[in-house]
Amino acid sequence: MLPEIDSRRLETFRVVAQEGQVSAAARTLNLSQPAVTAQIRQLEADLGKPLFMRHASGVQLTEAGRVLLDYARKVRRLLEEAGQRVQAGESAAGELRLGASTTAAAYILPPLIRSFLARHRAAPLAVEVANTDEVLTRVREGRMPLALVEGLTRAPGLSLRPYLRDELVAVRAARAPAVLAEVHSLAGLAAVPLIWREAGSGTRVVVERALRRARAIAGPRDSDLVVGDTESIKSCVIEGLGIGFLSRWSVHRELARRELEEISLPGLSIQRTFSWVQTGGGLAGQAAAFLRHAQQHPPVPARSSGR
Numbered sequence: 608m609l610p611e612i613d614s615r616r617l618e619t620f621r622v623v624a625q626e627g628q629v630s631a632a633a634r635t636l637n638l639s640q641p642a643v644t645a646q647i648r649q650l651e652a653d654l655g656k657p658l659f660m661r662h663a664s665g666v667q668l669t670e671a672g673r674v675l676l677d678y679a680r681k682v683r684r685l686l687e688e689a690g691q692r693v694q695a696g697e698s699a700a701g702e703l704r705l706g707a708s709t710t711a712a713a714y715i716l717p718p719l720i721r722s723f724l725a726r727h728r729a730a731p732l733a734v735e736v737a738n739t740d741e742v743l744t745r746v747r748e749g750r751m752p753l754a755l756v757e758g759l760t761r762a763p764g765l766s767l768r769p770y771l772r773d774e775l776v777a778v779r780a781a782r783a784p785a786v787l788a789e790v791h792s793l794a795g796l797a798a799v800p801l802i803w804r805e806a807g808s809g810t811r812v813v814v815e816r817a818l819r820r821a822r823a824i825a826g827p828r829d830s831d832l833v834v835g836d837t838e839s840i841k842s843c844v845i846e847g848l849g850i851g852f853l854s855r856w857s858v859h860r861e862l863a864r865r866e867l868e869e870i871s872l873p874g875l876s877i878q879r880t881f882s883w884v885q886t887g888g889g890l891a892g893q894a895a896a897f898l899r900h901a902q903q904h905p906p907v908p909a910r911s912s913g914r
Contacts, residue, residue, distance in 0.1 A: 614682070616650040619643055620658060621679035624672065625748070628665040677764065681888060684749040688891060702731040703893040706745055706754030708809050709836050711881055712736040714856040715755060715771065718906040723897055739809035746884055752894040757854075758809035758879045768883040771905060774855045775814060775877035777870040778862075780847045787850060793823040793872055800849035802832045802840050809879075810837075814852045817877040841867070852877065 623632040623643065633640045651658050658672035668676060707716050712734060720732065735745060739756045746754050747764055759767060779787045787799055801824070804811040818824045827833055832849060834840045837857050844851040845866055861867040883898060890898060 610653045610655065612653065613650070616646045616653075617675075617679050617682060619646040620650055620672075621676065621683060623647060623659070623666060624668055624676045624679070627667075680747065680749055681886070684886065684888060687749065702733065703897060704733045704735070704751045705894075705897070706735045706737070706742045706751040708739045708742055708754075708756045709736055710757055710810060710854050710857060711755040713837060714854065715881060715906060719897075719901050719904070722904050722906075723900045726900065727896065738805065738807040739812075740807040743884065746886065749886070752885060752890055753898060754884050755881055756809055756884055757881045758813040759882055759884075762884055764886075765884050766887050768885075769880045770883055770901070771881040773879050773881060775810065775817075775852045775879065776855055776858065777850055777852055777872055777875075778844055778858055778867045779850050779870055780845050781865045781868045782847070783868070784847050787847065790850065790870060791872075793821055793874055796823055796850065796872075800830045800832065801827070802834055802843050802849045802851040803827045804837075804840065805833055805835050810852070810854070813877060813879045817875060821875050823875070 619632070619636060619638075622635050623629060626632045626635060629640055629643050629647075633643045636643065647658065654671070654675070656671040657669050658675060659666040660669055705716070716734060720734075724732075735742075735751060737745070739758065742754045742756055743762055743765065745751055755770065756762075757773065761767065779790070790796060790799055796818075803814070803826075815826050819826075832843060834843060837853060840851045840853060841858065841861060843849065844853075845861070850870065858867055858869075862869060883901070885894075885898075889895075
């Protein structure tokens with residue numbers, strides 16, 4: 608006979624896996640540690656397999672535990688969706704919660720949200736912004752049903768839907784110091800500081816991959832700057848602190864105002880794609896309506912004459 612999984616024990620298991628410690632899970636669940644331990648042991652007995660390996664600093668999932676955690680998260684998402692649907696009804700607006708990596712949040716989502724709200728009745732709307740790795744984690748955990756990220760070709764455990772093409776371009780200050788103004792080739796990059804996004808950023812992953820492929824630079828060096836968001840990189844570039852690689856979506860205004868200058872680097876083309884990411888279970892309600900709207904009304908980037 609197939610084992611019958613108790614939903615209460617499954618949720619306790621999910622929280623323990625998320626926290627990595629029985630004590631932390633007990634606080635989250637408002638239960639005693641012995642009660643949490645008892646539920647996990649009973650679940651392991653029901654399934655006939657250990658789900659955690661215990662060690663001094665906490666617990667670690669076994670292979671069986673990793674398999675079960677994927678299903679536990681799906682059950683959690685389904686229960687949340689059921690509660691939302693019953694409470695608000697699919698035709699009601701409900702809250703729309705979206706995730707986005709920083710570039711997408713700043714330059715792609717705003718016109719989409721404006722056009723969506725112009726065609727749909729107003730609804731509570733929240734956008735959570737983080738780098739690509741963190742956004743994927745939040746979608747996997749069920750904290751948001753839909754997110755827009757850049758630069759990915761795959762995302763284990765999630766569904767990716769390509770949306771918009773983008774190009775990352777090298778830029779410097781229009782009145783850059785001479786050492787920066789003289790860069791006209793990939794070889795020239797080796798002699799000047801570059802300004803990078805932080806580790807975990809989709810932009811950084813794509814730039815590093817392209818520069819390695821072109822045999823130019825392997826990654827950030829001691830002389831380079833690492834900055835946590837696109838606007839800060841633009842400010843540093845405008846101040847003449849180095850050369851940055853930024854989305855064409857993000858720099859068209861500065862190129863048009865002659866604050867930035869695009870650098871042509873023969874042999875280097877950095878193309879990427881913005882993609883919608885969701886779990887494999889599909890979308891409902893406002894999230895489904897927003898994705899349909901985005902597919903039907905994609906924003907168009909303003910083209911500059913800064914080349």
